[in-house]
Amino acid sequence: ADLKFHPRTSYGFFYFGGGLAILRARGTSDTGVNAFGGWEGRRYNPVKPFLEGRVVFAANASFSILAGINFPI
Numbered sequence: 001a002d003l004k005f006h007p008r009t010s011y012g013f014f015y016f017g018g019g020l021a022i023l024r025a026r027g028t029s030d031t032g033v034n035a036f037g038g039w040e041g042r043r044y045n046p047v048k049p050f051l052e053g054r055v056v057f058a059a060n061a062s063f064s065i066l067a068g069i070n071f072p073i
Contacts, residue, residue: 032058
């Protein structure tokens with residue numbers, strides 16, 4: 001569960017946020033928190049490319065970089 005915030009900028013490209021992380025692997029689970037920030041295409045276009053960095057703080061900390069396209073369904 002994440003909350004994402006777009007600060008007021010002229011184009012609305014940048015965002016950041018955080019939330020709850022629930023990790024599950026091989027029958028065990030772990031909970032923690034995550035923080036992320038990134039760049040997303042213009043706020044008012046229906047198809048938006050994005051690039052995001054995410055840090056998860058749980059029993060083992062991890063960092064990941066994600067890229068893709070957001071679009072309405």
